[in-house]
Each structure stands twice: as C-alpha cells, then as structure tokens.
Amino acid sequence: MSDKTKTLTLHVWRQNGPNAAGEMKEYTLEGVSDHMSFLEMLDVMNEKLMNKGEEPIAFDHDCREGICGMCSMVINGKPHGGHKGVTTCQLHMRHFQDGEHVYIEPWRAKAFPVLKDLVVDRGSFDRIIASGGYISVNTGGAPDANALPVPKTASTLAMDAAQCIGCGACVAACKNASAMLFVSAKVSHLAHLPQGEPERFERVKNMAKQMDAEGFGTCTNLSQCEAACPKEIPVRVIAEFNRDLVKANLKGS
Helix, strand or coil, X not given: CCCCEEEEEEEEEECCCCCCCCEEEEEEEEEEECCXXXXXXXXXXXHHHHHCCCCCCCCCCCCCCCCCCCCCCEECCEECCCCCCCCHHHCEHHHCCCCCEEEEECCCCCCCCEEECCEECCHHHHHHXXXXXXXXXXXXXXXXXXXXXXXXXXXXXXXXXXXXXXXXXXXXXXCCXXXXXXXXXXXXXXXXXXXXXXCHHXXXXXXXXXXXXXXXXXXXXXXXHHHHCCCCCCCHHHHHHHHHHHHHHHHCC
C-alpha cells in the first residue's frame, strides 16, 4: 500500500489558560501520511514544536478508539471534522488535500470553558449526570442476565441512547449551545428499562434543572446535534425527554 504524504498549514487555537486571551496560530507541517489519524498528526506537530523548544498544543485524548469522547475539537468549522459517525481520533489524514489549510478550535460554549488551547472543561456534563442520571437502588450481587426480562423494542431503544459518549459535539454544533441531545440520551437510556422506571420523573426534572443551571442554551429543533453526533443519537430522544418533563411537572413529582 502506497504511503502518500502531504504538507498542511494548521491554524490552531492557542490559549494559555482560562483567563488568558487566545488567538489562532499558524504552523506548517510536512510529511503528513494519509495513514495517520488526526491525533497522530497532532502528535507529530507537537514533537516538532518541542524539538524547537516551543510549547506543545494541548488537546484531550484517551482511548483513541472512538469510545471515550475526549478527542473533542472543531475542525474546519465542524465538530470532529464533520464526517458521519466519526470521532476526531477516527478521522484520518487521507481526507485532507496537499497544501490544505486546516482550522482547529476547541468547543465554543459558555458551559465548556477553555482550560488550555483545545482542552475544555466538560465538568458540567458530570454535574448533570450526578443530578439524576443513574439508578439509586442498590442491587447487591449481579443478577442473572435473564432474571428481569426486557422487551426487545425497549432494549433496542435503551441501547440506541446508551451509545452517547458525552463528547459534547451536540453542544458545539448547536447555535444555542444546547445540551438537550446529551441529557435526553441519558434520560432515554434509563427510561426504557424497568430499573429506571421508579425514578423516571424525578430524574428528568432534576437533570433539566441542572442543565439550565450550567448555562446551556435552549433547543430550537434544528437537529444540528444529530448531524454532528459521532454516535448518531437520534433527536427522537429529545421528544421523549420533553414528554417525560411535561408529565413530571403535571404529576408534581
């Protein structure tokens, strides 16, 4: 297999800290292989910077397998680069042309403050989960897999929502920086399972309240979140969230 290489001009957001002024800085990187992932390309760029005694570009990463959701950045104006069902770590350099200018920025949202360069604080998501995105009943020992039958339709809907990796691409894609797709996915996951039913309405009210407290915007149903989601979570879960929230308020739970 041939290994084509190219030269890219990178425009990267550099910011020393949360309270520092940031700016786009331009770098030229030669010898970029088509087989590199986007994060591997940044690794090479950082080696070049460190060899010159310059500060490397800070960016989040962990599994590099499209599982953890940490590789969050806006590439050429699109979260994760804009390829359907692909996280940044799964994006390969064959999608870029020789001589191309590539613009790399962090998520832009009030609730995701920049910590450094491309790294943002997504602790707001953790606080939303802590407000109700769990089942509080202690189960003791692990039961047999077939001890609590779940209809196939319900389990499929629950698993569709459970694919959410909490990367925040939905927030970055939304003009209002809404977290509705993320929150709705977490609510939908548990709402379709019998274990989640007892706390269903308390859960949706608490998570909605925390989402608002974190400073996320409102949903205006443009579905950019679904288009940007690397796990292709459907906006159907937002409708489910809204129905449950209305029921919860009517019940006064």
